[in-house]
Amino acid sequence: MKKVAFYTLGCKLNYSETSTIGRIFQERGFEKVEFTDTPDIYVINTCSVTDNADKKCRKIVKEALKHSPNAFITIVGCYAQLKPKEISEIPGVDAVLGAAEKFQLVDILEGFEKRGKAEVYASPISEANTFHNSYSFGDRTRTFLKVQDGCDYSCTFCTIPLARGNSRSDSIENVVKSAHEIAESGVKEIVLTGVNTGDFGLQDGKRVETFYQLIQELDKIETIDRFRISSIEPNLLHNDIIAFVSKSNRFMPHFHVPLQSGSNKILKLMRRRYQRELYAERVAKIKELMPHCCIGVDVIVGFPGETEEDFLETYNFLNELDVSYLHVFPYSERENTLAPGMSGKVSTKDRNRRADMLRILSEKKKHFFYEQNIGSxxxxxxxxxxxxxxxxxxxxxxxxxxxxxxxxxxxxxxxxxxxxxxxxxxxxxxxxxxxxxxx
CATH class of the missing domain: 2.40.50 (OB fold (Dihydrolipoamide Acetyltransferase, E2P))
Incomplete structure (x- = not known):
């Protein structure tokens, strides 16, 4: 029995997919072990959103070979789709699989025999058009359940559509079935994940169901105590969803809503599908119906064209907004996106300074939110x-x-x-x- 170990970089969606790939291995007779347990095979699931994807991938490969020098090392995930040739040249890598191939890696690689040169299996992203059911299992008290994949948006800073393809979803029937399977394992909380979770319902390019319909059906599952929505775009967080969560006994009063900028000028340059006024309306509606609700925010600082005045507009907007914490990202250039070619580049020093200012604000927001709930x-x-x-x-x-x-x-x-x-x-x-x- 060959032993296989996994390492995951990036988002909750990646964790759900790694866990599912792990179950595929186990069903084929492989033994899943810890990273340090001298496995025969390593599967490293990569991310392209965070900085230094290449550096992180190289470091993990190097660490893997320390523990098991003869192991077969496989790289999958978003970075593998975007940069397969580059990854194949990392010393020690034996195979690279793209978005359309990663769930078939046991069949594609068969005996996992080292051939001296890395094999690359990465089709054009247009071929990643199938939804693969995934959920994490056995790793945490909470389970991450993937309900949607890919994205049809064209934000000027983002490579996710290039790494994961077009928006596509599971069916409500299958998601409910997965939730029941998860409940049988004793898990009490499910986090719904996706690339653009609120865009749930697209199958073969056509909308056949909606996210609102999905949460209504999941709310009926009595064997799961809690559901959370991992992240949802403000333009897709409709008032009916907010109202439903406010009355639900199973959907938790917690939203993570990406903002990216509090400047309408920058939001337009980013090609976001809303303006700050809509975002403020969503936050106000949440707090009107659920005053104790936790609201998390994603923010990017230092985007091309962001002046100091634009940044302060974002800072002041967030300072006045009744939100609970921030996830702050200094803008980072990504190949094959439009943003790097825009004028008004912001220095790394200013990006980091602005990020630090918002992180301090985040700590203040979180502290205030916690203090508000003391005694409850x-x-x-x-x-x-x-x-x-x-x-x-x-x-x-x-x-x-x-x-x-x-x-x-x-x-x-x-x-x-x-x-x-x-x-x-x-x-x-x-x-x-x-x-x-x-x-």
């Missing part, structure tokens, strides 16, 4: 990640609660009152389960 009662689902005798759990509205480790608490939901922040700005809780939660 929530249900906390505890996870199995334990560090220094401390475990963590999450409230419905995505507040991280720390507790003294107790194996009985793993994957259990407990009703608590939030009492205050510790020195690490993490929430502590007490009351009903005071003895279990103090540390």
């Amino acid at each position: 009662e929530f249900n906390v689902l505890f996870e199995d990640d334990v560090k220094n005798g401390i475990m963590e759990g999450w409230t419905e509205n995505y507040i991280r609660v720390v507790a003294k480790y107790d194996p009985v608490l793993v994957n259990e939901t407990k009703h608590v009152r939030l009492t205050g922040l510790n020195n690490d700005n993490l929430m502590e809780a007490e009351e009903t389960y005071k003895e279990l939660l103090q540390h």
Whole structure:
């Protein structure tokens, strides 16, 4: 029995796909092992969104060969689709598979025999037109369930359409079936993931279902306690979705809504499909119906053409907006996108300075949001990640609660009152389960 190990870079979608590829291996008689357990095969799932994709890929390959010098190393994922030849030249890499091939890698590579030169199997992205059902399993208390893939948007900074192809989705029937399978494993929370999750419902280029219909059906599954929406574009986060979540017992009061810029000028240059006014309306509607709701925001700073005034417009917009935390990204050039050819390039120094300013703002936002919830009662689902005798759990509205480790608490939901922040700005809780939660 050959042993296989996996490493995942990037988003929740990648984690769901890695887990599914892992199950394919196990069904074929391979043994799934840890990265350090001298496997015969490594599968590295790459990302193209984060900086230094090449550097990270090389480092992981190098580390893999330290643990298992003769292992067969396979690279898949977004970076593999965009740069297959470049990756094939990394010392130690044996095979590179693109978006249309990654789920067939066991069949394509068969015996995983090293041939001295990397094999490349990467079709044009137009051939990545099939939806492959995926969900993470056995890795976390939460499961990431992929419901949509690809993107039809043409944002000027993004390579995802080139790496994943056109928007396509699973059917509601299949998603519900997967959710039932996940529930049978004892998992209590499912995070719905996709490249453009709110665009769910496209099959063969035609809209046959909607994201709103999907969440209505999932809400009926009594064996899953919690659903979260990983990320949803503001123009696709319609008021009926917000209203439904506000009344649901299973969909959590937590939205992650990409903004990218608070300047309408920059939003136009980015080819985003909304203006800041729509974004503000969505946030206001969420807070009107769910005052305790957590709202996360993606922001890019230093985009070509962003002046200091444009950046301050974004900063002030976010400062005044009732959101809970920010994910901040300094703009990074991507080949085969329009943005690098635009005028008004922002220096790396200014990009990093602006990012630092927004990260400080994010910490203030998060601290304020946590403080607003002190004294309130929530249900906390505890996870199995334990560090220094401390475990963590999450409230419905995505507040991280720390507790003294107790194996009985793993994957259990407990009703608590939030009492205050510790020195690490993490929430502590007490009351009903005071003895279990103090540390």
